[in-house]
Amino acid sequence: MSLLDRIAACRAWQPEAYRPFVIGGEAIGYIRHDFAARLRDFPRVFEVNDRAVLLDAKLGDFATRSAAIAEVLAVLRDEGEISGWRDEAYPVVQSWGEAPRLEMERAAVPKFGVRGFGVHMNGYIRRTEGIEMWVGRRAKTKPTGPGKLDQLVAGGQPIGIGIRENMIKECQEEAGIPPALAQRVTAVGAVSYRCERPEGLRDDVLYCFDLELPEDFTPQNTDGEVEAFYLWSLDRVIEVLSTGEDFKFNCALVAIDFLLRRGFIEPDWRDYTALMHGLRLPQ
């Protein structure tokens, strides 16, 4: 068991189990063959052949595409094919900031293997003995990673809100960090990965932020999505990361990135270069 196992878990997928999802001639996602077969039931929306799933070319703009997909997804949700419904629209893009091809309910994003985006924040305090990190335990009711360890604050990045704005909003909801304090978050980069998960293919970019908190600050969850918060030494963080899958798969990457950026893992360490390069996929 090592940190490299956490990276490997975020890269494990079988391309041969998928076919491209194509919009306007552009491959923008990956759909499992069994789900592709299911989409044959919606011939006015999808053209399904052995090599790809194409969004019908008659659906030519954002609004008509989004409405057509929403109708299909409602049926699939009612049949239990899509679970963990969030009522949160994600833009379908290759890169954040592009004109979205359509919008799609968050829970469906991994079923179509389109790129998802999120914001994760490392909350920490600085003591004489060193940095300590706040770690959250996800509620057992969460549709993904129930009961797993997480950053102090993390959330999906829906359509129609800026990344920084969303990060600050999540700070309030997930940890009760007031905006005046949350505004001090520092953007520190991003991690990315593509892997098979129970919910489908996760092909995500997570924008990472750090926030140094006052020693007397105690996080308070306000949205029921966090069961508990712990304040851990970085030694403890690295030990938990190294020895098992207690951290949610993608939160492990964000935590490793923090350890690398803060010099807690040094380049003379054997796996350093592999870890550095494992945190991001070519985009």
Add this chain to the structure above:
Amino acid sequence: MSLLDRIAACRAWQPEAYRPFVIGGEAIGYIRHDFAARLRDFPRVFEVNDRAVLLDAKLGDFATRSAAIAEVLAVLRDEGEISGWRDEAYPVVQSWGEAPRLEMERAAVPKFGVRGFGVHMNGYIRRTEGIEMWVGRRAKTKPTGPGKLDQLVAGGQPIGIGIRENMIKECQEEAGIPPALAQRVTAVGAVSYRCERPEGLRDDVLYCFDLELPEDFTPQNTDGEVEAFYLWSLDRVIEVLSTGEDFKFNCALVAIDFLLRRGFIEPDWRDYTALMHGLRLPQ
């Protein structure tokens, strides 16, 4: 002109102009076809065919390989085929920390297109108005990037010295930073790239460090490799990076990495994700 141009410059090479350099069945470098032809003059060391250059299989261990290559390189240096001789041995490895296949004079590394390693340090001060960064101008006598802008401290990573140890040693030589202060450097990650340069194919990993300096510290070059030091606002750094090639090609990556890690460039910025992913190549 934009920061993305700096990334593109670090990825520009023509694979079709090269053939693999193979040691013990393992492709460990890329040699230009014209240089491969030149290596036919050394048939006891290299087997040159149309598809690859192989180190002779009889050269079975580190010492005999290194000695054989050294003999060839001395001839090529005397004939002017290899310039910028450094008298500094680099290990030939794929990843830092592996057992080296041989050691090789630094100036020859790009001719064989094997991976090189370096240490770069961002020196900065923190003022009420924000962070200011020390920038060095390379001496006009440097074999690579003469007169170009550089980090406060940067150097190659030779064989036989740890990465952190080398970083601290370079701090003294390049900027007169005493060990007691240099020991405070924080490892913050790495950048990597592969591109054609006048000296050959650069396929490098640069280990990056940050050092916060006291406001009253003034760098002093002791090895003649730096012509001048400037203390610049990050606004100025980004302007110079964005508008031309004043920074040495690879130092630009290290500076962009600093701007991203410190939140000076934020994820709502259009090119953010491309920049983040452009700083490192798959290894």
